[in-house]
Amino acid sequence: MTDSFAATLYRRTTSALQAGRGDADAQGGQVHVNRYTDEAIARQEQRLLRQHPQPVAASSSLASPGAWLSLTHLDIPLLLVRQADGQVQAFLNVCRHRGARVVPEGSGSEARAFVCPYHAWTYRPDGALQGVPGSSGFPCLQQAASGLRKLATVERAGIVWVILDPALSASDPGAHLGALMDNLESLAGLRTPVGWAPRSYDVEANWKLLIDGSFEAYHFKVAHRKTIAHMFVDNLQIVDEFDLNRRLYLVKSTFAEDLPEVNGFDPRRYGNLIYFFFPNTTLLVQPDHAQLSSLEPLGATRTRVHELTLIPQAPASDKAMAHWEANIALYRRTLAEDYGLAESIQAGLASGANEALTFGTFEYSAPRFHAQLRQRLDAMPATPLAHP
Numbered sequence: 236m237t238d239s240f241a242a243t244l245y246r247r248t249t250s251a252l253q254a255g256r257g258d259a260d261a262q263g264g265q266v267h268v269n270r271y272t273d274e275a276i277a278r279q280e281q282r283l284l285r286q287h288p289q290p291v292a293a294s295s296s297l298a299s300p301g302a303w304l305s306l307t308h309l310d311i312p313l314l315l316v317r318q319a320d321g322q323v324q325a326f327l328n329v330c331r332h333r334g335a336r337v338v339p340e341g342s343g344s345e346a347r348a349f350v351c352p353y354h355a356w357t358y359r360p361d362g363a364l365q366g367v368p369g370s371s372g373f374p375c376l377q378q379a380a381s382g383l384r385k386l387a388t389v390e391r392a393g394i395v396w397v398i399l400d401p402a403l404s405a406s407d408p409g410a411h412l413g414a415l416m417d418n419l420e421s422l423a424g425l426r427t428p429v430g431w432a433p434r435s436y437d438v439e440a441n442w443k444l445l446i447d448g449s450f451e452a453y454h455f456k457v458a459h460r461k462t463i464a465h466m467f468v469d470n471l472q473i474v475d476e477f478d479l480n481r482r483l484y485l486v487k488s489t490f491a492e493d494l495p496e497v498n499g500f501d502p503r504r505y506g507n508l509i510y511f512f513f514p515n516t517t518l519l520v521q522p523d524h525a526q527l528s529s530l531e532p533l534g535a536t537r538t539r540v541h542e543l544t545l546i547p548q549a550p551a552s553d554k555a556m557a558h559w560e561a562n563i564a565l566y567r568r569t570l571a572e573d574y575g576l577a578e579s580i581q582a583g584l585a586s587g588a589n590e591a592l593t594f595g596t597f598e599y600s601a602p603r604f605h606a607q608l609r610q611r612l613d614a615m616p617a618t619p620l621a622h623p
């Protein structure tokens with residue numbers, strides 16, 4: 236962690252505690268309910284998500300060259316393979332012959348070739364098309380150009396990030412993650428953490444209701460009174476923006492009690508840091524680990540949540556295991572409070588009670604996110620480009 240980052244957060248926390256608020260100039264706002272209910276908007280958001288890096292797996296789940304993982308993310312069949320040079324490469328897990336899924340969901344190591352289950356076209360671990368049974372029947376096939384389609388892939392903070400749109404295969408996912416990712420990786424234990432306890436489950440609410448809830452501590456005292464409210468200063472959030480990404484600092488009450496010094500100040504000891512990577516991924520950074528949550532819109536009113544805990548190393552004892560399990564259990568109990576409320580909001584949206592949801596000044600991060608998202612959606616073509 237750089238000194239300037241910790242010292243700046245220290246100073247801002249001190250003045251926010253004196254002023255009783257984090258962001259003096261913030262503006263509240265409104266978001267129309269149709270942003271949470273309209274299926275056409277949800278479909279366009281799904282397309283937009285495919286243009287931004289998605290955290291699809293823990294780097295630690297692909298331990299050494301030849302390790303592979305076949306999964307589906309945002310409805311896209313993916314194959315991840317750690318290459319001979321140590322880098323993970325993501326491919327569309329779709330045969331270049333007639334489009335069958337090449338590798339069923341699962342994982343393995345020491346891959347030598349991937350054989351399509353339909354007609355046995357065979358691909359090397361680097362995606363190249365290696366063999367075509369009855370190749371004389373394909374006189375025009377350009378074998379060198381018929382490997383598995385590569386997707387833009389990067390490993391950062393122990394996570395494999397992939398841009399799922401093959402038209403963007405030459406783009407740099409690291410550029411989207413930007414300076415905020417550099418800052419995240421500078422934190423102890425978060426450059427190459429181990430992925431632990433992955434979990435996916437569905438919530439009956441629009442994905443953006445879940446995002447809205449991660450952008451303010453206004454609700455802590457009420458919604459989290461049984462879990463984490465007692466640990467935090469009421470309704471105080473310090474926000475830093477990094478282009479479309481942002482970091483929130485939610486200050487713990489121990490800051491005012493201990494009065495730590497600026498020298499050697501450890502922000503993780505005195506608050507939670509929320510790293511938000513536009514548009515759908517959040518990392519909650521705690522003193523000795525982090526929780527990743529990525530939201531997949533299944534439709535306007537249903538979201539699949541993908542969770543992963545990032546810890547410094549795999550637990551080597553029962554005590555270590557119990558420590559992480561207790562942390563994960565509290566995280567999940569707290570999130571269940573948030574997501575229960577999101578489901579109650581979703582159920583009320585169609586009632587006509589509100590034309591728009593209202594956000595106060597200290598909740599400004601949410602309407603700001605909606606405006607940024609809307610701007611990007613409006614800039615996209617209305618439907619995918621037609622092919623001949």
Ligand code: FES
Binds near residue numbers: 333334335351354355
């Ligand atoms: S579809 Fe894969 S070999 Fe035919």
Ligand SMILES: [Fe+2]
Binds near residue numbers: 448449459573
């Ligand atoms: Fe919450």
